[in-house]
Amino acid sequence: MVELTLDRIVSLAGDWNDDSRASEQFREIIENEQTTTEEIEAYLREAMEGTEQYHNRALQDIVNNIGRRLGFEVEYGIYQGRSDIIGYDGHWKSTPTEDETHLVVETKKTTAYSIDPGQAGDYMAELTNRDDIERSQIYGLYVIGEGDVETVAQTVFGSQYRDRMRVITAQRLLDLLKIQEDSGLRHDQVVDVLLPINAVDVGQLVGLIQDVIEFREDNSTGAESTGAGTTGTSWDGPQTGGDAVQGTISRDELGGPNDATVAVFPSQTSGVEFLKENNAWGFVHINQQPEYVAMYISDDVQQIHYVARVQQIVPAADATLARTLESYIGDQAEFDEGKKVVVFEPDSLYELEDPIEYESRVPYSLRYTELSRFKQAETTDDIL
Structure with missing residues (x-):
């Protein structure tokens, strides 16, 4: 049960900005290994239901934390763009795989406004140049809070980034974490789920896995x-x-x-x-x-x-x-x-x-x- 709500954090720590006390305190809470997945889900619901700017910024942090819990090395992005730093919402790195895999993560609370894959594409190019990473090792991942995810997927599919970007809802990303916890997915398998060949809306794949697991549990012999x-x-x-x-x-x-x-x-x-x-x-x-x-x-x-x-x-x-x-x-x-x-x-x-x-x-x-x-x-x- 989440006791220190987002509203309470802001009332105690002040404005929620880059390098602010509110942001630092929230990240300390969600990064604590004793904070459960259920508590992360409660924060996700609060962030989705809220209408203030700090609810959007909390959602960005929550998505990055789910990435950390899925086994990625996570660099939190910035809330507000600056000229001296790449403007992505998060940078996730997977090292257990044979070649490092990098995800440039963009979090969007809603699809009410059109999404331009070129923005994330620019961030991917900047990351390639900054860290001297092979272009083939970098993907983009849009995490959507709510809205018409299919339209976003079609927008990506119709762009030059159709083979390099994926789309998933925040809830499906959390579902993937629950699947990993309950059913034994290794981190390298999580990467395979998020980056399948010829698929853009990976949330559909997570949903399919979840349906299969629930079917198996319903038909279990109890062994x-x-x-x-x-x-x-x-x-x-x-x-x-x-x-x-x-x-x-x-x-x-x-x-x-x-x-x-x-x-x-x-x-x-x-x-x-x-x-x-x-x-x-x-x-x-x-x-x-x-x-x-x-x-x-x-x-x-x-x-x-x-x-x-x-x-x-x-x-x-x-x-x-x-x-x-x-x-x-x-x-x-x-x-x-x-x-x-x-x-x-x-x-x-x-x-x-x-x-x-x-x-x-x-x-x-x-x-x-x-x-x-x-x-x-x-x-x-x-x-x-």
Whole structure:
């Protein structure tokens, strides 16, 4: 629940301009790894419903933050054009792909006014010259708040930039983030979704993926909630105050195929107690069963510090825990009926001898990576 609204930020911090206190404060809030996707969506709704200039500028920041959460390195753009700086709303860079991919992002709250692809095209050319980037590595992305997106797509399609620009609504971009969190899209797959061949309105593609996922969930046999054919949890380990951590392990010692899935969860240091007491992690939204869970600990730790093998995933209400569900509210996340508990295999929870240090990317929520990348990573940037 968003408590510090956009209106409240302006009333406390003053005008919302480039390098202003209001802008800095808002970016601090949305970049905090404890700020949930649901809270970002609430800010998006407030920005879309508002009519003041700062609502437009907040929307620009929100779109850039969604890009960061999708795994891009993000440079926030400026609100008001200046002659000494490229005027894009955002510059997103993807480094995990074989060749760096750059997105020049333009955010438009409405399509009430005509959109000129040439403006973003000029920004793309300026970025090419400024950073000596190959032209083939740069794309444009229009993010639309509301309005006739099809008209924008047709305008782009009829321009010289038809192969270099894409269009998506802000809500569809947020939907893509939710898909990534719930269904295991890696960052390189996110890039493929945003930059498909022969498509301009990529929001349609996101909608198709979302429909497929919802169809799969509606027709699920329920296997995900009981693991490998079992029911409930049966771990008889430490109870309140216990410690399920078995010691330390190096990443090279983790067994499994290179493409085994590792689910990376964020946690505050207070959440470590839940891990140790329950040999499990909760309460989370997860729609597949990975081979491993890895825990990024925030606060003063700022590293991926724990790893465990997954035994099964159960509804939170069915999990056997050291304490009552109610007593855990506020430790990691609020409990609700849709959340689950990831139960680890007995004696599989370890601290990493070679933890993965934070560089510039943190898992704001559930992220997936492959075991081979997890083993080889030097920093969080290598897997997120």
